[in-house]
Amino acid sequence: MPKPRTKTPDIASLVLDWYDRHYRKLPWRSPPGTPPPEPYGVWLSEIMLQQTTVPAVMPYFAKFLTLWPSVHDLAAAPVEDVMEAWAGLGYYARARNLHKCAQVVSRTLDGRFPDSEEGLLKLPGIGAYTAAAVAAIAFDRPAAVLDGNIERVLSRVFAVETPLPQSKPALRGLAATVTPQQRPGDFAQAMMDLGATVCTPKSPDCLLCPLQAQCAAFSRGIAAELPRKAAKTARPVRHAIAFLLQRAEDGAVLLRRRPPKGLLGGMLEVPSTPWRDTPWLPGEALPHAPLALDWLPLNGDAAHVFTHFELKIAALLGRVDARMAAGLDGLWQQPQAAALPTVMKKMLGLLPAAEADEIRSTKSRRAGRARS
Incomplete structure (x- = not known):
């Protein structure tokens, strides 16, 4: 493991002094x-x-605190409500585990989170990083916090050239070495801020960095090259056809709820074919449609990147009247009002604008006849 070039208190004090002014x-x-x-x-x-990212999280954090101000409130909420409030934030297993964790803390720990990494690691959805972060920030424990920003700072300060993720154990050891006993929570957040605002992935602003004199990568002129990363393998591609079924009277679309476990578990979805490795032909997709209908293939397609694969989406459009719609299982919602995962919003984005214009025109004509 690389040896620190300076004493631990020097790095900690420099970073904390910077944080006090620039947090x-x-x-x-x-x-x-x-x-x-x-x-x-x-x-x-x-x-x-x-x-x-922080900007993406800000409105969700505010929304959750408004809906569920305490861990007891969150634990008592239906999991479906939690999942819908999370819609659009991605990585939906986090939301399911969030709810499970809230229930454990509320029901078995009287609403009190454990104040140690060991205790936090026993809770659903909490891994090594989150346990260290909560222990440090909420309880001021000297836990070694290591997120992507801190990895980058440490990789540069100590010129760690082993690519990620292979370098993670060494970086975790370095994080433990530099974490101070005093103000460890502020130190963890200071390192996060330093990586997010100064020691950025591209074009780090070394002239503004409080650790410039301690930074081995800066002295060697390789700061922008670190951390090195192992070559990524190409993501596999899967294919699906979305069935965009609209109610003729108002343009509402048919949605259904996914099974509680698995990818996007418990979330609302647009009906679609299974997601498979080869493209679908419209004809072979029809047995998976929500009902037998004259489905219209739409021009254009969409794509969504998950962690482990990319999904390419084509779409078929169908229209039913209110009587037919009432006999179908699922929910009818306006496309723009539905709380959906991003991939499902992309499916709805394939709805042609002309259809929406036609629906608005039809409603306007009906309203005019009603007034006359």
Whole structure:
């Protein structure tokens, strides 16, 4: 493991001094040097921030605190409501585990989160990073926090040239080495902010960095090259055909709920064929349609990238009247109002604008006849 080039207190004090002047004001944080924030908000924000940016999380964090101000409130909520409030934030297993964790904390721990990494790791949906982050930020424990921003800072300060993810064990050891006993929560957030705003992935602003003099990568002129990453394998591609079934009277679309377990478990979805490795022909897709109908193939397609594969989507359009719609299982919702995962929103995005214009025109003509 690379040896630190300076004493631990030097790095910690430099970063904390910088943080006291430049910290980002975020709703789940306390100002530097003040008592830690409530564990519920810290835990909620850390789950949301996994593989998701701060700007994307901000409105969801506010929404969840409005709907469920405490862990008891979240635990008592129907899981379907939690999943729908999460819609659009992605990585939906996080939402299911969030609800499970809230129930454990509420029902078996009297609403109190464990204050140690060991205790937090026993909760659903909490791994090594989240346990360390909550322990440090909410309870000021000297836990070694290691997210993507901190990995980048440490890789550069100590010139770790082993590619990620192979370098993670060494970086975790370095994080433990530099984490101070005093203000470890502020230190973890300071390192996150340093990576997010100064030691950025491309074109790091080394002239503004408080660790410039300590940074081995800067002294060697390779800061922008680190951390190195192992070559990625190509994502496999899957294919689906979405069945966009509209109610003629108002343009509402048919949605249904996915099974509770598995990818996007418990979320609302647009009916579609199974997702498979080879493209579908419209004719062979019809047995998977919600009903026998004259389905119209639509021009254009959509694509959505999941963690482990890319989904390419074509679409068929169908129209039914209110009587036929009443006999179908599922929910009818306006496309723009449905709380859906991003991939399902992309499916609805294939609806042709002309259809929407036709529906609005039809409703306008009916309203005019009613007034006359």
